[in-house]
Amino acid sequence: MDSSPPIILASASPRRAELLAQIGVPFQVVAADIDETPREGEAAIDYVQRMAKEKVAAVAALFSDRIVLAADTSVIVDGEIWGKPLSRQHAKVMLAGLSDRNHQVMTAVAVHHRDRLEFQLSVTDVAFAALTTAEIGTYVDSGDADDKAGAYGIQGAAGCFVKHLSGSYSGVMGLPLYETAVLLRKTGMTLEPGNE
Numbered sequence: 636m637d638s639s640p641p642i643i644l645a646s647a648s649p650r651r652a653e654l655l656a657q658i659g660v661p662f663q664v665v666a667a668d669i670d671e672t673p674r675e676g677e678a679a680i681d682y683v684q685r686m687a688k689e690k691v692a693a694v695a696a697l698f699s700d701r702i703v704l705a706a707d708t709s710v711i712v713d714g715e716i717w718g719k720p721l722s723r724q725h726a727k728v729m730l731a732g733l734s735d736r737n738h739q740v741m742t743a744v745a746v747h748h749r750d751r752l753e754f755q756l757s758v759t760d761v762a763f764a765a766l767t768t769a770e771i772g773t774y775v776d777s778g779d780a781d782d783k784a785g786a787y788g789i790q791g792a793a794g795c796f797v798k799h800l801s802g803s804y805s806g807v808m809g810l811p812l813y814e815t816a817v818l819l820r821k822t823g824m825t826l827e828p829g830n831e
């Protein structure tokens with residue numbers, strides 16, 4: 636008998652694994668490797684949904700009998716899509732650009748099950764404090780910005796850059812838990828938080 640967990644998390648993000656484990660879902664990780672370049676003139680909302688869909692499709696092609704879940708997170712500033720920084724210098728420029736203003740974090744989640752693809756989108760407004768050059772430098776030098784959209788992780792030291800948010804904390808971190816639960820329940824899964 637196949638004892639593999641029914642869910643495949645198509646993601647290399649340790650944050651997504653941590654969040655999915657938080658709601659007691661047993662899963663296996665099979666990361667998707669896709670081209671994450673935005674198309675010319677592509678709107679952020681279309682981009683994050685396309686990315687989540689492509690990640691899920693790449694893995695569902697290999698595991699058609701399982702439930703496959705993927706997500707994509709981008710930071711949006713004045714309609715511009717900000718992904719992960721290309722270097723630490725780039726991370727510093729990004730954080731200076733987020734300082735003392737508001738941005739949005741969009742996370743699209745996609746679930747593939749039995750030839751059906753379902754989506755949810757989480758959009759969060761985030762207000763950043765005014766950051767000094769020294770604060771930005773110390774944070775970026777710590778390495779925490781390296782692999783994160785917008786060059787910050789709300790769950791780490793950059794949590795104190797966030798003055799206010801309206802939306803989903805877990806969505807900012809990479810996997811909105813309410814929306815994820817909605818999608819998993821649609822596959823027939825029973826989620827029993829606390830019963831891990």
Ligand SMILES: Cc1cn([C@H]2C[C@H](O)[C@@H](COP(=O)(O)OP(=O)(O)OP(=O)(O)O)O2)c(=O)[nH]c1=O
Pocket residue numbers: 645646647648649650651666667671690706707708709710719740782783784785787788789790807808809
């Ligand atoms: C804004 C923000 C992003 N992030 C992370 C979540 C994602 O891992 C990353 C956004 O990049 P993504 O391209 O969405 O994800 P990923 O490349 O890390 O993983 P995969 O494509 O394999 O699923 O930024 C945080 O951890 N905290 C935050 O506050």
